[in-house]
Amino acid sequence: MLDKNHRKWKELATGKLALATDNFGLQMFLTRSISRFSKPQPPGELEKTAEEIHGFFVKYERLLAREIAIISK
Template structure:
């Protein structure tokens, strides 16, 4: 699993790195995050969202093995 401070997490949350997934929960999370960061956000909001995404991956690590492999490349 990538470290929470890895740049890829920020790129995924802001939509700079598109992560293809079949997991509906992850799709919803990513859609909400990318839409949120389409406009300017308060300071600290990006770090908060990255922490939420990382926590989601930690919690569902077994289910998201395919996505983790893609991110880890």
């Protein structure tokens, strides 16, 4: 899995990296993150959100193996 500081976690948080998934929980989590960044956020918020997304992937690594493989390319 990618390091928690990898740029792709920030790209997922802002919607710059689109990830097609059938996992409803992940879809909801990413939609919430992306909508948060549709307006300006305080400094550090992007890093915090990227870390939350990474944590979600770590927690559900077995369920999200396909998505992790896509992101890791």
